Amino acid sequence: MRALPVGDDALLLEVTTGEAAEALHADLVRRRAEGLLTVREIVPAARTVLLDGLSDRDRVAGELARAHIAPAPARARAGVEIPVCYDGPDLAEVAAHWGVGAAEAARIHAATEFRVAFCGFAPGFGYLTGLPSRYDVPRRGTPRTAVPAGSVALAGPYTGVYPRSSPGGWQLIGTTDAVLWDPTRVPAALLAPGTRVRFVPVGGVGAV
16 A cells, blocks of 8 residues: 555555455445544545545554455445336447357346445445456447436446436446435435445346
């Protein structure tokens, strides 16, 4: 792990894998809850975790360099079920990339328990991991100028749900009416780092 100072009171922790970043984030959240770490914000990303608002970042960096970071707990947060209609325009292309039919691709996706590794891109957008690496898919060669809100999509090792209409190059495999971001709700985001997620087929080729 590499610790880099940022600004006056922040520390950027770099690790080598997404799994290590998830484990580090979970460990830091635990330390804060137990009173072992005083920090304003803990912000995970693909292979980094930012600690913002540290009063003594040199001491924290030294402690973390010596710490043993255990794997992230499987049930760090309560689970969320997201209804999905597997009717996306890229489902057949994803299925072909996996070497299966469209219905089987939907079944594989729905049978997976996902975990929110980190959030970003847009308010409410979570980067979900859980599919084995053999199911990684490339982004589209030409991004769409507008991806509809509620689109369930794949890119690389991640699954995500677009919380609002926006440009995007992910492969679209389904749609959901789940509200990912609602500023009148507490919390506003349906998904947070560590949340377990399952997609429940309600239509399309994956419906029972």
